[in-house]
Amino acid sequence: MEAATAPTARPGLWDRMVERVPPIHRSPSRAAQIVGMLLLAISAIFPLLFMLSGALRTPADWNHSQLGLPTTSSLEAFTSAWGSANIGLYIRNSAIVTTGTVILSLIVAATAGYAFSQQDWRGKRATYLFVLAWLAVPPVALMVPVYYEMSSLGLINTYWSVILLYTALNTPFNVYLMTSYLRGLPDELMEAARIDGAGIHATFVQVILPMARPALATLAVFNVLYAWNEFVFALLLLQTESVKTATVGVLQLQGRFSVNYPVLVAGLLLTSLPVIGVYLFFQRYLVRAIVAGAVK
Amino acid sequence: MGRLVLDKVRKQYGDGVVAVKGLDIDVADGEFLVLLGPSGCGKTTALRMVAGLEEITDGTIELDGRVLNDVEPRARDVAMVFQNYALYPHMSVRANIGFPLKQRKLGKAEREERIGAVAETLGLVEQLDKKPGQLSGGQRQRVAMGRAIVREPSLFLMDEPLSNLDAKLRVQMRIEIHAVQRRFGTTTLYVTHDQVEAMTLGDRVAVMREGVLQQIATPAEAYGAPANVFVATFLGNPGMNLFDGELEVDGDAVAVRIGEARVPLDEAELRSQPAVRARGGGAVVVGVRPECLVVPNGIATDRGLGAKVELTEDLGSNVLAYFSIPGMHRTPVAPAAVDGKSPAAAGARDAWALGRFGRNIHFDSGSSVRLALEPGAMRFFDPDSGTAI
Ligand SMILES: Nc1ncnc2c1ncn2[C@@H]1O[C@H](COP(=O)(O)OP(=O)(O)OP(=O)(O)O)[C@@H](O)[C@H]1O
Ligand SMILES: [Mg+2]
Numbered sequence: 001m002e003a004a005t006a007p008t009a010r011p012g013l014w015d016r017m018v019e020r021v022p023p024i025h026r027s028p029s030r031a032a033q034i035v036g037m038l039l040l041a042i043s044a045i046f047p048l049l050f051m052l053s054g055a056l057r058t059p060a061d062w063n064h065s066q067l068g069l070p071t072t073s074s075l076e077a078f079t080s081a082w083g084s085a086n087i088g089l090y091i092r093n094s095a096i097v098t099t100g101t102v103i104l105s106l107i108v109a110a111t112a113g114y115a116f117s118q119q120d121w122r123g124k125r126a127t128y129l130f131v132l133a134w135l136a137v138p139p140v141a142l143m144v145p146v147y148y149e150m151s152s153l154g155l156i157n158t159y160w161s162v163i164l165l166y167t168a169l170n171t172p173f174n175v176y177l178m179t180s181y182l183r184g185l186p187d188e189l190m191e192a193a194r195i196d197g198a199g200i201h202a203t204f205v206q207v208i209l210p211m212a213r214p215a216l217a218t219l220a221v222f223n224v225l226y227a228w229n230e231f232v233f234a235l236l237l238l239q240t241e242s243v244k245t246a247t248v249g250v251l252q253l254q255g256r257f258s259v260n261y262p263v264l265v266a267g268l269l270l271t272s273l274p275v276i277g278v279y280l281f282f283q284r285y286l287v288r289a290i291v292a293g294a295v296k
Numbered sequence: 297m298g299r300l301v302l303d304k305v306r307k308q309y310g311d312g313v314v315a316v317k318g319l320d321i322d323v324a325d326g327e328f329l330v331l332l333g334p335s336g337c338g339k340t341t342a343l344r345m346v347a348g349l350e351e352i353t354d355g356t357i358e359l360d361g362r363v364l365n366d367v368e369p370r371a372r373d374v375a376m377v378f379q380n381y382a383l384y385p386h387m388s389v390r391a392n393i394g395f396p397l398k399q400r401k402l403g404k405a406e407r408e409e410r411i412g413a414v415a416e417t418l419g420l421v422e423q424l425d426k427k428p429g430q431l432s433g434g435q436r437q438r439v440a441m442g443r444a445i446v447r448e449p450s451l452f453l454m455d456e457p458l459s460n461l462d463a464k465l466r467v468q469m470r471i472e473i474h475a476v477q478r479r480f481g482t483t484t485l486y487v488t489h490d491q492v493e494a495m496t497l498g499d500r501v502a503v504m505r506e507g508v509l510q511q512i513a514t515p516a517e518a519y520g521a522p523a524n525v526f527v528a529t530f531l532g533n534p535g536m537n538l539f540d541g542e543l544e545v546d547g548d549a550v551a552v553r554i555g556e557a558r559v560p561l562d563e564a565e566l567r568s569q570p571a572v573r574a575r576g577g578g579a580v581v582v583g584v585r586p587e588c589l590v591v592p593n594g595i596a597t598d599r600g601l602g603a604k605v606e607l608t609e610d611l612g613s614n615v616l617a618y619f620s621i622p623g624m625h626r627t628p629v630a631p632a633a634v635d636g637k638s639p640a641a642a643g644a645r646d647a648w649a650l651g652r653f654g655r656n657i658h659f660d661s662g663s664s665v666r667l668a669l670e671p672g673a674m675r676f677f678d679p680d681s682g683t684a685i
Binding site: 186188189191192193194195196197198199202206207210211213 | 347348349368369370372374375376378380382384385386387395396398399400443447
């Protein structure tokens with residue numbers, strides 16, 4: 001607390017945090033807010049630390065206590081997780097499914113957003129409302145029809161089943177976000193393009209897409225997180241070993257009668273690393289998008 | 297080439313607002329026509345219909361004899377400069393200027409050549425690789441101009457292109473726009489509500505009010521011989537004084553009674569508005585520009601008014617003086633025409649006459665003076681319709 005009023009020679013974390021706050025907000029209530037956010041941050045990072053410390057335990061230690069500092073520095077749990085289940089394969093499958101989902105989702109969102117925000121056509125409003133209405137449908141309610149449909153299309157146990165499904169499930173939100181973002185762009189830009197000779201296609205590629213980059217990046221992150229972490233439909237639609245995604249596949253580590261928890265959490269940790277990386281890399285886009293949405 | 301003809305053009309928006317009501321304008325090839333009018337009078341709407349950004353409800357728009365009504369904006373051969381420039385933020389200046397050429401699938405070499413030439417003309421050579429965000433307001437304005445010029449269109453459309461600039465830059469860019477237009481000789485339709493821009497840039501000005509064309513004339517004509525009381529008060533800062541008058545025709549002699557004064561019409565006034573004599577008498581509205589009220593300096597004149605100094609405002613370069621004139625009040629004709637520009641323009645019954653004088657004149661508030669009218673100073677309007685007689 002004192003640091004806020006009496007700066008020390010070498011600014012610590014606290015000073016740097018306080019420095020960003022305009023003086024008028026450097027009040028006790030602001031400090032309370034910061035403490036609150038620190039608590040939130042800790043609660044967010046706790047599961048990760050829990051998994052890490054769990055993976056660095058022997059099964060005996062685990063049975064003794066799951067909390068506290070790691071008891072071993074051996075990476076045995078990781079190697080045995082990697083060895084006893086096809087984690088490499090699962091991660092590869094997840095990467096394929098995620099990449100496919102994201103690419104398809106972005107294409108759908110960008111084109112639909114363009115049509116909804118910039119073009120005039122009959123039935124636009126009704127169509128838009130129809131798309132948005134799907135936001136209210138809980139995906140779980142679709143399990144049976146989806147399974148039925150996918151089997152009749154012969155897509156069970158193919159990447160396409162989940163790629164198409166994930167894209168479809170996220171399309172209402174993706175389209176909504178994209179449309180709102182594109183609506184916020186100044187009309188004059190599109191009008192200038194029209195007058196200067198750009199057709200619908202050229203305007204989309206040369207003007208809309210580059211300007212939509214922040215929204216596209218945000219959607220990419222949301223959809224990566226979703227596709228990577230999705231469990232229920234992956235379990236339902238991807239049953240053969242060769243196409244299983246990480247979230248489903250890692251359950252192999254859970255034996256039928258006994259569970260080696262350190263190995264299981266090691267597997268969980270391994271399969272979440274890629275997505276944590278993606279999150280860290282793109283988080284500035286997430287923050288920017290959320291803030292932009294808040295200010296508008 | 298670029299002769300633009302608007303024939304009875306009307307625009308009704310979806311919500312029922314009629315923004316443009318039967319606009320007839322004929323812009324000659326190479327002409328610089330300024331559309332002038334107060335906010336909301338339909339200038340932008342008219343311009344956007346020419347550009348093809350807004351559907352034409354009724355009437356036709358022709359460019360070089362080709363009816364544009366159903367032609368796509370990009371096929372109209374017009375270029376537009378937007379008020380906020382509408383530069384593509386993600387593209388360099390080079391790409392912005394080259395954008396229309398790229399759409400026309402011109403080869404890279406030719407594109408570069410034309411971009412270079414335009415950049416040279418507009419002094420943008422140093423800026424070619426910057427993004428719009430890194431430019432000053434004036435430079436952005438130039439880029440927007442460049443993007444229009446590079447196409448060598450038949451018609452330039454500009455919607456208040458200078459209104460986002462500060463006063464000093466506005467003067468400079470005004471001169472540049474003028475020079476560029478003269479140099480390329482491209483027909484230009486230029487929208488503004490700034491009358492200085494209108495007076496200085498336009499070969500002709502078209503004054504609009506509530507979607508209706510009031511007058512289309514050279515700036516000097518519109519200023520000197522306004523078609524109605526609206527144009528009279530809208531042009532000029534401050535606008536024309538409007539007095540209630542009573543016409544007295546006695547054989548050859550025509551005079552007008554303004555308050556207690558009786559002012560004979562001079563040769564010029566009788567010649568420029570012959571219909572005044574033909575009226576034979578009755579009520580009229582007399583318009584006098586503030587700078588046409590002068591202090592006679594002892595020279596006897598029969599064209600004068602007694603006046604009492606109410607208030608003076610020293611503008612530095614000149615002095616505005618507000619006078620009350622015994623027995624006279626401002627005409628209540630078309631009060632909406634008077635945009636509340638000065639205390640005297642409020643349409644109040646005991647309104648004042650306004651004069652503009654050189655800076656070396658000094659008036660004592662409350663003192664009585666005698667003001668003379670310059671030759672040809674008076675314009676006459678019908679008190680009912682407000683139109684020039
Ligand atoms: N898209 C629209 N839908 C409905 N009404 C509109 C639309 N655009 C303009 N209007 C109305 O049409 C009238 C003329 O508007 P316009 O923008 O042409 O005026 P303007 O002369 O350009 O004014 P300003 O000097 O403020 O730019 C106004 O009453 C305005 O409210
Ligand atoms: Mg306008």
